[in-house]
Amino acid sequence: MKIDRRCFLSLGMGLSAGAVLTPLPWKLADDSSIWSQNWEWTPVPKDDVASYEKTACSLCPGGCGLLVRKVGNRAVKVEGMPRHPVNNGGVCTLGLSSLQLLYGPTRIKTPLKRIGNRGDGKWEKISWRAAIEAVAKKLGDHRKKGESHMVAAIMGSDRGTVPQLMARLLTAYGSPNFFRMPSAQDAYESTLYLMHGVQAMAGFDVDNTDYVLSFGSGLIEGWGAPVHMLQANSRWKATGTKVVQVEPRLSNTAAKSDEWVAIIPGTEAALALGLAHVILKENKQCDFVSNAAFGFDDWVDENGQQKKGFKQIVMASYSPEKVATITGIAAEKIVRLAKEFAGAKRPLAVAGRGSGNTPVGFQEMMAVHALNALVGSINRPGGIWTVPEPDYVKWPAPEMDQIAAKGIQQGRLDGAGSSNAPYARFLLNRLSQADTKNKYSLKALLVSGANPLYSLPDTKAVQKAFDGIPFIASFSSYFDETTQYADIILPNHVFLERLEDVPAPRGFHKPMIGLSQPVVSSKYDTRHIGDALIAIARKIGGTVSSAFPWNNYETCLRTTLADKWPMMVKNGFWWNQSYLPSNNGAGFHTPSGKFEFSETVFSTYQPVALEGDESAYPLVLVPYDHMRLSSGYVGSPPFMMKTVSDKIVKGNDGFVEINPETAKKLKLADGQSAVLTTPKGSVNVRVNVFDGIRPGLLAMSRGLGHTAYDDYLAGKGVNVHSLMGPVEDPLSGLDAAWGIRAKLTKA
Amino acid sequence: MSTMDDNENAVLEGTAGHDGDVPEDSPENGPWGPVLLFFFVGLAISLIVGWGIFPQLLYSKKEQPVDFNHKLHVEEVENGCESCHYFRADGSFSGIPKISDCIECHEDTMGESEAEHVFVTEYVHKGREVPWMVYAKQPDCVFFSHAAHVKMGEISCETCHGHIGESDHARAYEENRITGYSRDIWGERISGFKKETWERMKMDDCAGCHEEMTGRITSVQTQYDACFVCHK
Numbered sequence: 001m002k003i004d005r006r007c008f009l010s011l012g013m014g015l016s017a018g019a020v021l022t023p024l025p026w027k028l029a030d031d032s033s034i035w036s037q038n039w040e041w042t043p044v045p046k047d048d049v050a051s052y053e054k055t056a057c058s059l060c061p062g063g064c065g066l067l068v069r070k071v072g073n074r075a076v077k078v079e080g081m082p083r084h085p086v087n088n089g090g091v092c093t094l095g096l097s098s099l100q101l102l103y104g105p106t107r108i109k110t111p112l113k114r115i116g117n118r119g120d121g122k123w124e125k126i127s128w129r130a131a132i133e134a135v136a137k138k139l140g141d142h143r144k145k146g147e148s149h150m151v152a153a154i155m156g157s158d159r160g161t162v163p164q165l166m167a168r169l170l171t172a173y174g175s176p177n178f179f180r181m182p183s184a185q186d187a188y189e190s191t192l193y194l195m196h197g198v199q200a201m202a203g204f205d206v207d208n209t210d211y212v213l214s215f216g217s218g219l220i221e222g223w224g225a226p227v228h229m230l231q232a233n234s235r236w237k238a239t240g241t242k243v244v245q246v247e248p249r250l251s252n253t254a255a256k257s258d259e260w261v262a263i264i265p266g267t268e269a270a271l272a273l274g275l276a277h278v279i280l281k282e283n284k285q286c287d288f289v290s291n292a293a294f295g296f297d298d299w300v301d302e303n304g305q306q307k308k309g310f311k312q313i314v315m316a317s318y319s320p321e322k323v324a325t326i327t328g329i330a331a332e333k334i335v336r337l338a339k340e341f342a343g344a345k346r347p348l349a350v351a352g353r354g355s356g357n358t359p360v361g362f363q364e365m366m367a368v369h370a371l372n373a374l375v376g377s378i379n380r381p382g383g384i385w386t387v388p389e390p391d392y393v394k395w396p397a398p399e400m401d402q403i404a405a406k407g408i409q410q411g412r413l414d415g416a417g418s419s420n421a422p423y424a425r426f427l428l429n430r431l432s433q434a435d436t437k438n439k440y441s442l443k444a445l446l447v448s449g450a451n452p453l454y455s456l457p458d459t460k461a462v463q464k465a466f467d468g469i470p471f472i473a474s475f476s477s478y479f480d481e482t483t484q485y486a487d488i489i490l491p492n493h494v495f496l497e498r499l500e501d502v503p504a505p506r507g508f509h510k511p512m513i514g515l516s517q518p519v520v521s522s523k524y525d526t527r528h529i530g531d532a533l534i535a536i537a538r539k540i541g542g543t544v545s546s547a548f549p550w551n552n553y554e555t556c557l558r559t560t561l562a563d564k565w566p567m568m569v570k571n572g573f574w575w576n577q578s579y580l581p582s583n584n585g586a587g588f589h590t591p592s593g594k595f596e597f598s599e600t601v602f603s604t605y606q607p608v609a610l611e612g613d614e615s616a617y618p619l620v621l622v623p624y625d626h627m628r629l630s631s632g633y634v635g636s637p638p639f640m641m642k643t644v645s646d647k648i649v650k651g652n653d654g655f656v657e658i659n660p661e662t663a664k665k666l667k668l669a670d671g672q673s674a675v676l677t678t679p680k681g682s683v684n685v686r687v688n689v690f691d692g693i694r695p696g697l698l699a700m701s702r703g704l705g706h707t708a709y710d711d712y713l714a715g716k717g718v719n720v721h722s723l724m725g726p727v728e729d730p731l732s733g734l735d736a737a738w739g740i741r742a743k744l745t746k747a
Numbered sequence: 748m749s750t751m752d753d754n755e756n757a758v759l760e761g762t763a764g765h766d767g768d769v770p771e772d773s774p775e776n777g778p779w780g781p782v783l784l785f786f787f788v789g790l791a792i793s794l795i796v797g798w799g800i801f802p803q804l805l806y807s808k809k810e811q812p813v814d815f816n817h818k819l820h821v822e823e824v825e826n827g828c829e830s831c832h833y834f835r836a837d838g839s840f841s842g843i844p845k846i847s848d849c850i851e852c853h854e855d856t857m858g859e860s861e862a863e864h865v866f867v868t869e870y871v872h873k874g875r876e877v878p879w880m881v882y883a884k885q886p887d888c889v890f891f892s893h894a895a896h897v898k899m900g901e902i903s904c905e906t907c908h909g910h911i912g913e914s915d916h917a918r919a920y921e922e923n924r925i926t927g928y929s930r931d932i933w934g935e936r937i938s939g940f941k942k943e944t945w946e947r948m949k950m951d952d953c954a955g956c957h958e959e960m961t962g963r964i965t966s967v968q969t970q971y972d973a974c975f976v977c978h979k
Contacts, residue, residue, distance in 0.1 A: 005787040014789020021790075021939045027805070031925040032931075034886075038927060044887045050839060371847020 038455060048072030054081060054572035056502040056514030057095050057422060060493045060632045061183075062225035063505030063512070064095060068496065068519040075496060075520050080227065085512060085575055087227035093644030094630045095639060096226075096377070097639035101494055102520070106710050107479050108491040109524035114369050118467070119485050127710070130529055136539030137447075138471050139173060142443050143540070147172030148407035154428065156181050156449030156633050158511075159356050159582070161557050164222045164393045165548075166448065167535045172398035172547035173540065177442070179414075180426045182735055183452045184352030184586065186507065187365040190423035190732050192596055193384055195369060197590030199388040203509030204350060206232040208382035209241060209498025211344030213275075213337070215268045215351045215368055216247045220256060222355030222625050224507025230627075234642075242344075244337060246271060249657065249699050251354075251624060263696055264328040266607050270348070271334070271706025272367035274323030278338030279374050283659070285342075293373065294590065308368065308596035317605065326605075339563035345383030347375050348576035353626035353738055356506065357455075357632070357702070362423075362609045362732040366601050373595060379583035384728065386581050387511060390503040393560055398547035412439065421733025429726035429735035432461040436624045441468055448475035448492065448529055451633045453482040454706065457737060458680050458725040473530045480635065481708045486517060492529040497522040499554055500530070501561065501568075505526055513561075513573035515568040528553050549588070567663050601731055611725050612679045612741025619662070620744035621678055621698045624664045636703055638712035647688045648701045650688040655688040656719025657699040658744070663689045666744055673747035676700075678723045678740045685718060696740055802937040806930050811917040812877055813870070814862040828904045828912060830945050840893035843879050846870055880920035880933045883908060883948065890979040902958065909945035953977060 019025055048071045057064045065081030078098055080091035090348055101107075111131035116122030126134075142151060153170055155163045167178045186687035188202040204224060206212075217223045219231050223284055233256065245257035248265040263271060279285055289296045298310040312557060320331035327334075341347045351368040352360055369384070377383030400408070411418060421427060433453075445466070456462045459481075466472060468484055474486035479495045482705045492498070495516055502514035528551025538546040549555035558565050562572045581587055590596045608622065628643045630636040634645075648655055658668070668674055670689040676698070685700075693699055704717030729736035823976030824830035831844045841848070849871065856867045870877050885891055894900045904912070921930035933939065941947045944956070954971035958964060966973040 003781055007781045010782040011785040011789040014786035014791075015793045017791075018790040018793020019797060022794075022801070023939060024797040026939075027801075027933070027937065028925075031805075033922060034926040034928070037888075047842070049835070049841075050837070127788075374823075636912055739952050 002540050003056065016479040022739065037327060038227070041319060046072055046074065048074075049547050052079075054515075054517060055496065055519050056516045056572060058099070058100075058500065058502045058516055059094050059098060059630070059634050060092075060222070060226065061185075062092075062227060062243070063514050064091060064225070064227050065514060066091065066095060070519065073520055075102060075581060076085045081572060084573065085577075086508055088267075088515075089658070090227040090231055092226050092230075092637070092638050092642060093628055094634075097637040098221065098496065098640055100637035101478075102496045102523070103635065104710065105522060106635075107494065108479060108483070108489055108526070108682065109400075110475060111491065111527075112489040114289050114487045118487070119346070121484060123489075125594035128490075128525070129530075131488060132532065132539055134488055135473050135490070136536050138444055139536070140540050143173060143403055143407075143544075145470070146403065147402055149176060149410035149413075150440055151175045151414065151442040151445070152177035152179060153446040154179045154181065154447070154450050154452050158426075158436070159390050159554075160503045161450075161560055162500055163531055163717045164395070164531055165553075165556070166446065168395065168398055168546070169533055169537055170543045172400060172404060172406065172537070174404035176236070176408050176410065176412045177414075178426075179428045181455060182357075182426070184358065184360050184365075186424065186426065186734050187360040187362060187732065188352070188735065189425065190362060191365045191369050192270055194601070195366065195373075195590070195596050196386055196588050197387075197596070198386055198588070201504055202385035202390055202496050202505050202507065203385040204348065204445040205509045206348070207235065209236075209348040209383065209461045210239070210346040210501055211341060211347050212236065212241060212243045212259070213341055213347065213349040213371070214243065214245050214247075214253065214257075215272065215349065215364070216245075216353040217350045217356070218251060218354040218625050219243070219245075219253045219350075220629070221252055221627055223253075223352060224356065226627065228505070228508065235276050242340070244340075247353075248622070248694045248697055249423070250690075251622065252626060254692075261329055261333070264326070265611070265695070265697060267327040267608065268351070269361060269364035269367045270318065270323050270326040271320040271329065272364065272371050272603070272604055273314050273325070274320055274334050274340060275338040276310075276367070276371055276374055277318040277323070278320060278335050278341045279313055280314060280373075282327075282339065282342070284339070286377065286576050288376040288583070288595070289374055290481070292588070292594050293597060294592035294594040295599060295630075307599050308603060309599075310602055311412050313599075313602050314459075314606050326405055328699050339378060341371070344375075346377065346380075348383055349373065350384075354623065355631055356700070357734040358623060358626070358738050359429075359726075359729075360738070361606075361736040362734065363601055363606055364608075366598065370597060370602075373597075378595070379492050379581040386587065387504070387509060387558065387579075389513065390513065392503075392513065395560070399543045404543065407681060411439065413442065414571040414661075415439075416733065418708070423731075427554065427733050427735075428456060429728065430733075432456065432458055432465040432726070434633055442555060443469070444471040444473070445469050446473050447482050447486070449477075449633055450478040451482045454484055454708070455631075455633065455721060455722050456726075457735065459513075459722040460681065460721060461725070464549070466493045475532065478524065478634070479708050481706065484708050490529075490532050491524070491526040493518070493522045493526045494499045496520060497526070498528060500528075501557060510575055510577065510579045512573060513564070513568065514573045517569070517572070524581070537728045540543060577611065597739075606739065607730065608736040609729055610739055611737065612725055614741060617678065617741035617743045619696055619698050619742045619744060620740040621676070621700060621720070623702045624699050625702050629701060631702035634710040635706050635713050641712045641716070647690075647702055647716040647734075650686070652717070653686045655706050656685050656744070657688050657690040657693045659695040659697065660689050660691060661695045663687060666746070668744070668746065675747050676718075676723070676742060677745070678742045680723050680725050683718045683723065687742075689696060692714060698744060736744050753927060791870075798937065805922040805924060805937075808919040808921055809880060809923055810919055811880060813866045813917070815917040816862070817912050817914045819915075832904075834894060834898070838894045842893075842903075843881060846874065846876050847920075849877075880929070882911075882929050884927065885932070885948070886927055887975050891977065906944050906946065909943065950977075 012031045051070050055066050065084030067079045067081050068075050069077040080089040106382035110125050112123040113126045115124045154164050192200050243257040244259045245254040247254050247265050254260040299307050320334040324331040349363050349371045353557045368601045372384050414430040416424045416427045447648040467709045472486045473488045474483040475492045476483040479491050496519045500516040532725030533550045538545045566575050625631050668687050676685045700720045705711045724740045726735040727737035749787045833841050932948050
């Protein structure tokens, strides 16, 4: 037998023929196609028992109720709680993507102590015991030296047990310097304080209104309780409620409104008073102003001095023709809008630009409130309501030793509540002022639920102010800008791991408290800030320690909520469903016992003077908000960043909106690079040529330009706060800078 | 190189010329014999590898952590399969029981078997879940609702799971080394043929049964129920 080449060819043929007669090729083809789909990095969720946990969201002041779907002990989806009074099953993009804040890589996993220079990002892991001791020792030392008033705390809110524990710690310790981050709420509170004589929050009965006049409020862009407002907006469309948006740029709210009034920015107060003029001229004001208001007509004070009434001021100075020249809105349109507003059954005027984090001038806020008063839309269905501050935190006043009493006597660093700013409670804008009005300097700062180094205007000046503070402790769960600049970090649980009361959803018209409950057990070596504060107080000792009689935060919360606790655990929230504010004398605690029009505020038209010289900075830059970016203390998670338009941020380039006419003058084409300069700094941007913005105006999205967080967020776009500075309102002391002068040049 | 090639060509040409008058290609003359033999050897090798060796190599065999006796349990419990593989209050299916379900009876050792000893000491007392390997585990891309099939479709457990409830011992779990799937998905027979309904659980088996039971073809492309019935 001769074995030759043909034999081997034949063997090959035999092998091949045999192979196709076996399942081998077919099975291998099938298996390899399956194999190609089963990469080991493809996440495969575990199969386990599915359940839902109730909690409350505290990522923004909206206070939505959430249902978190869990599989086993892992949270897999965040949904809105059905039938919740605020969000009725709805949820926003930030809430939806908040699982990335829980499981994402930007969390702080243990207490940390800075070892390099500030901001270098060099940290050393320390134990909780060491962290608490370090803070307590630092605070204790300052107390011994009689410097207790030189310790301050900055928080996102002043309501609820956690901010109150912080405030209590400061009081018992001997510092008056508790700060809340600024927002339009400040101006609303001051307005209600001055006009109603009450310390209350502004609530809006948006479900029962039939005409909405918005002075730049981003009704569907985060203003008030964002999801509540989005749902209200849908109902308005169904019921035919007219929405008039007064805003210099075509925001989403303006685009979805029934009428967009493109006003010259910063002249909103004049428009409101111009509308008031028409209402008064037509004699369309309601009985409310004559029956229950003080200062409406000319009056004589106790010294016999003649004072001008609101009516006389408005009639003399705010004719439609005059207002038309100020606001750029035709006189006929002003007359028509005023008639429509006064003619509606339940009209509502609202203020607070964008999401309500942009400052509002006092005069503007009070002018808008006066409009509501003229048509009687105060404390009645469909109007603006005074909602009492949450009153369930009823702890006995802490015992104060001599040091504490002396510290409190030093007065607040910012002078809020004192003679030069009697209507303001917190003036964080004064912290960074160059011509410092501050009486003393800070020695230590505690920060929680706030990111002042990112969110306060003029970030450079804020950083400089922080440089002057020798000790900064952050309770943040994330490496945000402020935390990166801290000396010690005591990481709090994130909200899905945390037990906490979430009171008073912003802009909601009824008293309400949500309950944030731990949906999952804490993933890292973090600790509830309530427990950390109690531990710090204990360590300081003396009267500071005895001001905290609770063993832990949970006991504190349970005893504070008392009989509300069982219902809150069951439902996830408590609310006073039948709340109705009083709109007669009982609701007003002003000196006259009536609703008051303040002469000082209305006597002369005082627009907020923007920083910067018009000749050097011919344009005006304003920030804007939208639902796809978080502009609050927490940075946008990656899922949110993926939803942001290429006209806002593309790659790392941030955009400014500019009118085609202005772009043409500056010889800038759509998408082109440019240098944006304001008195506060200069940055590279690209231009988004947009018909929906007034000529001469530039608009930049808030929520970008982070230096902290992950690659999805850090370095993307520009932080508009770094380009803006605070402008103090002469009437309230509050920051009123809604924009800043700017120039744009070709890169 | 070129020299070698030239030589080879010369030899080949020479051979062809020399043998030209005797037709070597005819089978009787032998040269086809080895060729055929090699063909059949090749064929045989392939058949042996394909049918015999390949299935042995393709699957790894793993013993279950506890030698579970289904037969014994079914005799002891009152409610058949659903005693342990029950539907939860929300309609979802519990699947493999958790250790907390087992502990209801097995708080302490019951009986004297080795498996029971292992189970109680290693899992019950330590509070650990038993890492059972699931014979019928479908890929992650498959959405399968037991409630829809068992409660609404009134399909018996055996239709898909066979007579596992009558087994004395836990058989070895065979895992496909390439895909990581259980052998039960393709079926015990490597040929892919099946006699009983539970013998194979590939997509076509689901689709075939769906068509048979519902009489419905909703997808023109696949001629089966539409993709989203299972791939959600």
